[in-house]
Amino acid sequence: MCGIAGVFGVTNASRYVLAALRAQQTRGTAAAGIAANINGEIINEVHAGVVHEAFPGMHILNPYPVNSVIGHVRYPTRGATDISCAQPFVVGKISHCSNGDIPNYEPLRLMMEKKGYQFSTKNDSELITIMLHFMWEKTRSVFKAVKFVMENVKGTYSSLGIINNTAVAFRDPWGVRPMVLGQLLDGWIVASETVALDEVGAKFIRPIDPGELLIFNLGSGKILDAQQVVEPKPRAFCFFERVYFSQIATVIFNQEVAAFRRETGKQLAREDSLARTPDLFVMPVPDSGTCAAEGYAWEAGLHFAHGFIRRHHKGRTFIEAGDWEEKVRAKFSFLRSILENSRIILIDDSIVRGSTMRVLVKLLREHGVKEIHVRPACPPIIGSCYYGIDTARRNELLAYQFQGDIEKMRQYIGADSLQFLSLKGLKKCLGNADDHCLACVTGEYPIP
Numbered sequence: 446m447c448g449i450a451g452v453f454g455v456t457n458a459s460r461y462v463l464a465a466l467r468a469q470q471t472r473g474t475a476a477a478g479i480a481a482n483i484n485g486e487i488i489n490e491v492h493a494g495v496v497h498e499a500f501p502g503m504h505i506l507n508p509y510p511v512n513s514v515i516g517h518v519r520y521p522t523r524g525a526t527d528i529s530c531a532q533p534f535v536v537g538k539i540s541h542c543s544n545g546d547i548p549n550y551e552p553l554r555l556m557m558e559k560k561g562y563q564f565s566t567k568n569d570s571e572l573i574t575i576m577l578h579f580m581w582e583k584t585r586s587v588f589k590a591v592k593f594v595m596e597n598v599k600g601t602y603s604s605l606g607i608i609n610n611t612a613v614a615f616r617d618p619w620g621v622r623p624m625v626l627g628q629l630l631d632g633w634i635v636a637s638e639t640v641a642l643d644e645v646g647a648k649f650i651r652p653i654d655p656g657e658l659l660i661f662n663l664g665s666g667k668i669l670d671a672q673q674v675v676e677p678k679p680r681a682f683c684f685f686e687r688v689y690f691s692q693i694a695t696v697i698f699n700q701e702v703a704a705f706r707r708e709t710g711k712q713l714a715r716e717d718s719l720a721r722t723p724d725l726f727v728m729p730v731p732d733s734g735t736c737a738a739e740g741y742a743w744e745a746g747l748h749f750a751h752g753f754i755r756r757h758h759k760g761r762t763f764i765e766a767g768d769w770e771e772k773v774r775a776k777f778s779f780l781r782s783i784l785e786n787s788r789i790i791l792i793d794d795s796i797v798r799g800s801t802m803r804v805l806v807k808l809l810r811e812h813g814v815k816e817i818h819v820r821p822a823c824p825p826i827i828g829s830c831y832y833g834i835d836t837a838r839r840n841e842l843l844a845y846q847f848q849g850d851i852e853k854m855r856q857y858i859g860a861d862s863l864q865f866l867s868l869k870g871l872k873k874c875l876g877n878a879d880d881h882c883l884a885c886v887t888g889e890y891p892i893p
């Protein structure tokens with residue numbers, strides 16, 4: 446998972462890009478980078494860490510004195526986790542960065558190696574940069590360069606690039622990862638999430654369509670071309686963006702992520718025979734379980750309370766490695782006044798490995814909770830993601846390990862009861878379920 450931002454035709458573009466990247470920091474904290482065409486030369490600058498560490502003084506800095514800049518925050522899914530895979534990449538007169546992953550990476554890499562290219566990483570975005578370079582050098586056509594990528598890459602990419610003296614934004618034909626267009630002053634902004642547009646005061650215009658390419662003039666930002674490069678495939682927007690990854694203020698399919706998550710909580714309550722039990726109260730796993738817990742409590746008519754809060758400087762456990770119990774202890778502060786002798790319905794956005802939930806249940810009991818009923822607002826995750834979210838290898842997934850046996854999963858996490866949101870319930874909440882990838886809960890992958 447990663448975040449992208451590009452600003453085209455705006456004075457001080459690099460400052461806006463850095464602000465838009467910082468607004469999407471939850472999409473990746475490993476590295477941040479920007480790139481631009483400066484006097485005919487493609488320049489990039491990448492650093493490890495979060496945006497304000499990578500670019501200290503970003504509020505006053507304007508690293509590149511040009512009107513069009515692209516940028517990226519990285520969450521490693523393919524390639525090394527260190528700075529060597531930080532984006533944007535540069536190959537000759539081409540710079541490129543993307544959010545996604547490429548299941549057919551190996552044969553494509555071999556194909557480009559046979560054409561004489563040397564790779565410096567195992568990163569999927571470097572592969573796309575090289576493919577763009579190959580076809581642009583051959584044809585001097587931006588359209589043909591992007592078409593070459595779209596016709597060969599069977600994977601996910603929401604991409605920004607600078608190709609010689611133009612900037613480009615394009616999205617894979619399935620539309621798996623988010624990508625939106627906004628108007629910023631007299632120019633344009635493209636980003637992963639609408640919160641990036643809000644951050645810089647831009648107006649949301651529309652999502653970039655699956656299989657679509659936009660070409661911008663680097664100086665004026667004028668859109669020189671906007672067209673469908675290949676026929677879109679059946680839409681496969683990642684439902685997990687709405688469940689977990691995107692920020693709650695982001696708008697997807699005309700619905701705020703927070704509103705969607707509240708709906709999943711309400712649906713969960715409708716499906717739960719415990720939902721109207723007096724004396725139970727509803728508690729979220731903060732932060733991503735909070736909206737679903739609100740929805741559950743509203744629907745069930747039960748009290749809602751925070752029994753533990755997140756220490757925000759600790760980052761997301763999903764992203765980090767290390768000892769789980771130590772990490773979970775470090776991540777939360779527990780409120781004994783609420784927890785002691787309580788009986789709770791504990792709502793999380795989802796359960797992936799189950800390791801965080803297992804430790805949480807143990808810690809909640811240590812803090813005096815008498816009864817814990819765990820209710821994830823998502824069906825069991827049974828399959829890995831190959832499209833850019835690090836949901837773990839399949840045999841690390843809780844639901845896969847126990848072959849979907851709810852009782853065994855309950856015993857593993859140590860709860861008094863466990864009930865997931867049903868797949869039918871999830872589809873109802875999504876509304877347009879057929880436009881989504883649901884592979885990690887159904888096992889049906891839209892891209893081979």
Ligand code: SF4
Pocket residue numbers: 621682683684685686829830831832833834836882883884885886
């Ligand atoms: Fe999203 Fe799951 Fe599909 Fe990956 S497999 S894109 S996490 S829905």
